[in-house]
Amino acid sequence: MKTKAVRLYGASDLRLEELELPKIKDDEILVKVITDSICMSTYKAAILGENHKRVPNDVSENPIIVGHEFAGVIEEVGAKWQHQFKSGQKFAIQPALNYKGSMASPGYSYMYFGGNATYTVIPQEVMELGCLLPYEGEAFYDASLAEPMSCIIGAFHASYHTKPGKYEHEMGIVEGGKMALLAGCGPMGLGAIDYIIHCDRKPSLLVVTDIDEEKINRARSIFEEDAKNCGVELIFVNTKGIENVHKQLLEYVDGVGYNDVFVYAPVQGLLEDADKILGKDGCLNFFAGPTDNEFSAKVNFYNVHYAATHLVGTSGGNTDDMKESLDMSAKGLINPAVMVTHIGGLNAVADTTLNLPDIPGGKKLIYSHIEMDLTGLDEFEEKGKEDPFFAELAKIVKKHKGLWSAEAERFLLDNYTKNI
Template sequence: MEGKMKALRMYAPNDFRIEEIPIPDIREDEILIKVEACGICAGDVKTLHGGIRVWGTTPENRYIEAPITGGHEFVGRVVEFGSKVNGIKLGDRMVSEQIVPCGECRFCREGNYSMCHRHYIYGFKQETPGGFAEYMKFHHSGIHHIIPEGMSAWEATLIEPLACAMHAVDRAKIGHSDIVVIGGLGAIGLGMVSAARKLEPKMIIGLDLRRKRLELAKQYGADLVMNPMDMDVVEEIKKLTEGYGCDVYIEASGSEKSVKQGMGAIRFQGRYVQFGVFPEEITVDWNDIGDGKEIDIYGAHLAPYCYRPVIHGIMNGSIHTEGLMTHTYRLEDWKEAFETAEKNPDALKVMLVP
């Protein structure tokens, strides 16, 4: 498609710009989307402030290829597609998974595409500009999904974070006798409550400092919620478990305190899942893992094989979305939107509409 479009381009820390750039060209195996909305991720806010995991400490270990159009929580409608694309039609509402795997490296060949060594991620690499724009290209090696018409655009922008939530819950291998604690109830932590609820463990406990989030967690299926400001959470969890501790702790806040809380609350041979991302190095007593409790530690990154079940779950109501989308801004008002995402205590998910 000929013409120009508006896009929010990331040049450097604290240097994002709205620009007019050409509408992307597509190959015969690619899709052009008119973006309806794109959510702001905590990672996008960190990118604005110069997060080291994005910008690196030297040009060599820099992850982002700037300047680049940001945004990986997008949804849009098909306005053009190449002759080699099958199974879609103009006007279909679609998302594409945030990671664009190579399909050839060891991890891709073994089916672990979210660990692809030669991947792109939308909104970070030159090959895959993101959804903070009027149009975007779905890359030929991306993984695309058609969204049922019954789902709204704002719900569709939640698929990416909720899929990440589901993967973290998958990693915990939850069984029916488990007491599961989720530390941090932002949009993704709340998604974890939904995903864990589907597995029917013995009990789900949600932890957060904000009352509104605790209330939503209850609505989403948490049996119990606790505010660490009001009580000694580790003590409470011990009381609930005859002194043993919880079976599973999923860390979804990215705060050092939450890690320490988790290590304290977890039982011997419990499972600890790390999802939250820390702004800097943290310190914990590593001995709890080995010499002490013999804890199984799992990492969780991205959302392999989780988009489809999350789409299904949103449609049948088992993956909750009510109350998650708290703020909407026009693309031009991105500054205000990022500030809201970062600082407004009532903000869960903020989306930009081009």
């Protein structure tokens, strides 16, 4: 059958094309993609092309489908998996395959397997690893955003602390401790705040920094009351113009330092401030992946030696993290929609991906079967003055505190008529 897909041919070369999918084998599954959220990692792969570690060297002759944060409905199941999956079933994907040591991953490495497509083929290795996950929730975007949420969750599980006199690492953040998120009001930071204040191992104090007052105000409006109800003291700090950021942040913890510090942007100064605010046995988690393979920052090794400070970095989550995200979403404990600020159709993917760092806001959510230019949720009301569809969509978003929602998704899928 035919699919429409956005394919990568090389550095900064993305094309929306129609192509023929091969007939599935007995150990494969054909799926209909409904949603895919665009990840900064896809931007990195798009600008690097074959120089990216996950992108094949022959991508110019054998282009790959981009997108790895996707969800949808199963269309056809190969004979080997018919005891486990069936047509019409909703699904989510865990893209971190790590199959037999291979770096191959959907959205980076496969000709017929990726999220920015109308239909795609799930290969046997995904099935063998248990990375095709049944999804019972209502909204498809929740399943798409379970992937970035799993990366967030994985980072909190990967942080660790030590016990004096014992050679043991206690995994996870310090329960009831002091935590800071630097550059934490972007999409992944918002997801992190949501998880932190609702998980079963939360800090007593969470300090979140950013340099964009508009982002800070949006985050405050979403989380401030909820954090208080969950027993977390939440403080937002605009660090723009502050000469000694680390001194300002240390004032919130009486100078003793933070147990856990997460850095959400690959900026040298942020990392150095993070290092300076660590308390004894403090863990610095560098979450943001740089594109510069020479990226570095100063670390105080006196504190590494005498204060047992340490640094970790995480990239992606595992299948258990993904399941935790899906479970928490289904129970209403987290709302991944806090990350979403724009929606669009498959036609918007190439331009959005290549310009992602320059587009303000949070996650860009793509509905694969429609044609729609990338549109901010805050643009719906203005567009609604001429288009009744957007007028109604604006009302729904307003009803949900300015956030995307299952109601908004249902209205879009049921009423938007311009298909790709």
